[in-house]
Amino acid sequence: MIQIKNLYFKYEDELVLNNINLRLNDSSYTAIIGANGSGKTTLAKHLNALLLPTKGTVIVDEIDTKKDQFNVRKNVGFIFQSPEDQLVHSIVEEDIAFGLENIGIETDAIKNKVRTILRLLNIEYLAKKNVNMISAGQKQLTALAGVLVMEPKYIVFDEPTTTLDNKNKRNIMGIIAKLNKKDKIGIILVTNLLSDIKYAENVVVMGEGKIIFNDKKSKLNKSILKKAGLDV
């Protein structure tokens, strides 16, 4: 379980998160939706200690993100809005292996794990490709493979569909839904598109640094979305 208690966050002088309280259960699927600039990415980055609270706490499975960033990051994978930001090696399979190498896993075990993930995502054909020569959708799957190979308990996706065409959108949304349903990975999907919340069970709506709705998706209505400045 991830627990956020009385979280405030400032970039310099600007208050961007204003008293956020939120609980994300194991194996749940939560969409965080809000207009541009409402603080979604800032909130999402607190879930894996990429940002630390100015005030308040974020606790991931009993671990305070301020106290043990290494173990928090092991539990919570993060897929950036621009996958280029997280690709470090030039060959796909080397990139996917990077996190495992960092924690000292032996070479044969790494090879097996990477192969398994490539198969799971149906991207074996990308293994030897140069990451600079593949499409946006393929880059995103490579970034996801690099996260999955670490076997996280939760994965945060920051606007995963923005750079994709419809076919790749459907593919990634289907993969995310399956990771939740089949592999029981807790999903936090950040978006500003209503079409992206299709598979989520819970929805958090953000407006100007505050949570203005947090409930089952079935309880969401147009007036809340309008209040958040979203197109309905």
Ligand SMILES: Nc1ncnc2c1ncn2[C@@H]1O[C@H](COP(=O)(O)OP(=O)(O)O)[C@@H](O)[C@H]1O
């Ligand atoms: N690195 C940063 N430094 C200063 N201000 C930032 C930074 N990142 C975001 N902000 C500001 O914080 C607010 C929320 O941004 P963000 O969390 O990226 O919102 P969203 O993801 O919902 O578009 C915006 O006003 C934005 O300009």
Ligand SMILES: [Mg+2]
């Ligand atoms: Mg954002």
